[in-house]
Amino acid sequence: MAKILAVVEQRDGALRKVSNEVVGAARTIADAVGAEVHAVLLGPPGVAGGAGELGRWGADKVLVVENDALAQYSPDVAAATVAAQAEGDTYAIVFAASAQGRDLAPRVAAKLDVPLAADVTAIDASNGELQVTRPVYSGRAFATLAFTGGPRVLSIRPNVFRPAENAKSGTVETITPALDPSQARVKVREVKAASGDRPDVGEAAIVVSGGRGMKGPESWNLLEELRDALGPQAALGASRAVVDAGWRPHAEQVGQTGKTVSPQLYIAVGISGAMQHLAGMRSARTIVAINKDPDAPIFKVADYGIVGDAHEILPKLTEAIRSM
Amino acid sequence: MNIYVCIKRVPDTEARIKVNGAAIDPAGIKHVISPYDEFAIEAALRLKEAKGAGEVVVVSVGDAASAEQLRTALAMGADRAVLLEGDVTADGLATAKALAAELKAASPDLVLLGMKGVDHDQQQVGPMLAELLGLPCVTVVSELQVENGQVIAHREVEGGVEVVESPLPAVLTITKGKDEPRYPSLKGIMAAKKKPLEQKPAQLGESRLKVTSMSPPPDRPPGRIVGEGVDAVPELVRLLREEAKVL
Numbered sequence A: 001m002a003k004i005l006a007v008v009e010q011r012d013g014a015l016r017k018v019s020n021e022v023v024g025a026a027r028t029i030a031d032a033v034g035a036e037v038h039a040v041l042l043g044p045p046g047v048a049g050g051a052g053e054l055g056r057w058g059a060d061k062v063l064v065v066e067n068d069a070l071a072q073y074s075p076d077v078a079a080a081t082v083a084a085q086a087e088g089d090t091y092a093i094v095f096a097a098s099a100q101g102r103d104l105a106p107r108v109a110a111k112l113d114v115p116l117a118a119d120v121t122a123i124d125a126s127n128g129e130l131q132v133t134r135p136v137y138s139g140r141a142f143a144t145l146a147f148t149g150g151p152r153v154l155s156i157r158p159n160v161f162r163p164a165e166n167a168k169s170g171t172v173e174t175i176t177p178a179l180d181p182s183q184a185r186v187k188v189r190e191v192k193a194a195s196g197d198r199p200d201v202g203e204a205a206i207v208v209s210g211g212r213g214m215k216g217p218e219s220w221n222l223l224e225e226l227r228d229a230l231g232p233q234a235a236l237g238a239s240r241a242v243v244d245a246g247w248r249p250h251a252e253q254v255g256q257t258g259k260t261v262s263p264q265l266y267i268a269v270g271i272s273g274a275m276q277h278l279a280g281m282r283s284a285r286t287i288v289a290i291n292k293d294p295d296a297p298i299f300k301v302a303d304y305g306i307v308g309d310a311h312e313i314l315p316k317l318t319e320a321i322r323s324m
Numbered sequence B: 001m002n003i004y005v006c007i008k009r010v011p012d013t014e015a016r017i018k019v020n021g022a023a024i025d026p027a028g029i030k031h032v033i034s035p036y037d038e039f040a041i042e043a044a045l046r047l048k049e050a051k052g053a054g055e056v057v058v059v060s061v062g063d064a065a066s067a068e069q070l071r072t073a074l075a076m077g078a079d080r081a082v083l084l085e086g087d088v089t090a091d092g093l094a095t096a097k098a099l100a101a102e103l104k105a106a107s108p109d110l111v112l113l114g115m116k117g118v119d120h121d122q123q124q125v126g127p128m129l130a131e132l133l134g135l136p137c138v139t140v141v142s143e144l145q146v147e148n149g150q151v152i153a154h155r156e157v158e159g160g161v162e163v164v165e166s167p168l169p170a171v172l173t174i175t176k177g178k179d180e181p182r183y184p185s186l187k188g189i190m191a192a193k194k195k196p197l198e199q200k201p202a203q204l205g206e207s208r209l210k211v212t213s214m215s216p217p218p219d220r221p222p223g224r225i226v227g228e229g230v231d232a233v234p235e236l237v238r239l240l241r242e243e244a245k246v247l
Helices: A018-034 A047-057 A075-083 A099-112 A217-229 A241-243 A275-281 A312-324 B033-051 B066-074 B092-106 B127-134 B184-192 B230-243
Strands: A004-006 A035-044 A059-065 A090-096 A116-118 A123-124 A130-138 A141-147 A154-158 A171-174 A189-191 A206-212 A234-238 A265-269 A286-291 A304-307 B002-007 B009-011 B029-033 B055-062 B080-085 B110-114 B135-148 B151-156 B161-168 B171-175 B196-201 B209-215 B224-228
Touching: A004 A018, A004 A075, A004 A099, A018 A035, A018 A047, A018 A090, A018 A123, A018 A154, A035 A075, A047 A059, A047 A171, A047 B029, A059 A075, A075 A099, A075 B135, A090 A099, A090 B029, A099 A154, A099 B092, A099 B151, A116 A130, A130 A171, A141 B029, A206 A217, A217 A234, A217 A312, A234 A241, A241 B127, A286 A312, A286 B080, A286 B230, A304 B230, A312 B033, B002 B033, B002 B066, B002 B092, B002 B127, B029 B033, B029 B066, B033 B066, B033 B110, B033 B135, B033 B171, B055 B066, B055 B092, B066 B080, B066 B184, B066 B196, B092 B127, B110 B127, B127 B135, B127 B171, B135 B161, B151 B171, B224 B230
Parallel strands: A004 A035, A004 A090, A035 A059, A059 A171, A090 A154, A116 A154, A206 A234, A206 A265, A265 A286, A286 A304, A304 B224, B002 B055, B002 B110, B055 B080, B080 B196, B110 B171, B135 B171
Antiparallel strands: A123 A130, A130 A141, A141 B209, A189 B161, B009 B029, B135 B151, B151 B161
16 A cells, blocks of 8 residues: 655654644545555654554554654754655655754655655645645745655645544554664754744744834833743744844744744734735734734734734733733 | 855745736746845855855856846855756756756855745755755754864754754755845946856756646635724734634
8 A cells, every 4th residue: 555654743752743733634645545644753762652642643653763863853864764764655755844844855855856845735635636735925826736756745834734633553663764873964063942942933823923013122021921921832923124123033033034924823013014024924814913003004914903002002912811 | 165056036025926827927026036045145255255265156047037146146246157047947856956967066165055935935955955966954054154174053943043063065055144145336246247157058857846826825804903902902802712712
């Protein structure tokens, strides 16, 4: 039987949430074309313990590499190992369009000499042949793509696919890496955490984003408090104007020259809504805008808007959410 | 130190994108160097200046009009340019193969690219090129230093920065760091006219990933203004809980 590889991710030895989405998307394709789903996971010793959980989202098998050197993502080891697992009848390989998947998927595609469709937001295999849809020009258009031959390599945008419960055996097998981790050419010297366990703005389920209407970087504590009240899945974002002004780091920038995001909830505070910003966030499920200017373009894409001063509204909003 | 920088001609980020069939309508669109590629050019020029020797070569795969972006890179300070003429498609591996065919013989010490093209945003040509050349690759680099045949790079990952080391030669994809790309000076623009710009056909091969259709983004359902000022907050929270069900 043909197989579909679902390349999943761990952090600190635990599966990342996007892993369920990757397995779920792989399952959807597998059911349409008649294939098994084999998840592939690399991580530190002990990571195999919780890996069987992926069976719940449709993994028939979970192939696990455990190695002390793999606590951190190693591109060389991961690319060689995933490519080796693709031998045989592999219909597709599904990655997350996360920082790691964006780095890994093109390496694997090149090793296998096949193209890659990155950052996919919809898949359709209903007529037995996979087609994918992905945003281009930062979401100002959507392109539907067809593959010629396989394996069809794709990465899926985090937060977009909702995995359905589809229990399969999820049998865990330990495999050996195709490259000895000591042979990796690129080595991590050090990891500097920027925001503790906070998700990246590109993957967070909730994004609280600030713009020039915040008046200055010293006001960001108001946004941080709202983010904290919204829970551990919330992250901060920023408009290009405030990143260019040096108020916030580029890693937080949302828009065409920053990150394109699709969270469940996007709260835009003091952001007028330049075209390149709207392009980066208009696929959010629910958009809230808080802005002094009732004519700001951001209100055209917002589901809910409040016209008013962010400095007054934010503390009240934070308080209301905390007391829920 | 010989540095190759691969750049792409893309629509300006403020351009109005109109879909026409399986592509966008090119009418009235201004084109620029993809902004991340400008960061890569800046990083290359700074490395050359710091070493006081070497060459910065800019390469682009694209149609004849891409010469305009290559001239801009020459005006910024690159030494020479190569235009690999051909149709760039959604198949980034085809683009990577065309670049690899050019770079293999050149054996540069360092290859830099923007971390993504702001048009198709696939973030794939850099790592693919590295695989094709058999070189190590570090993606999304915001800061780099070259010392003792090694590159030390800061790479942006979820929730932090990884400091990694790689032997040279290597392929790096560059994101915004502390250095803004320079504007071409008048002197630079004049000098660029005399710098070599070689044009030859790109060895793209067949595109195996095809755009079958393109559509504008789905319209968002019309939203509403909940109210003005702090008085609107309780109603907003109620709507987020009960109607949108996101809290």
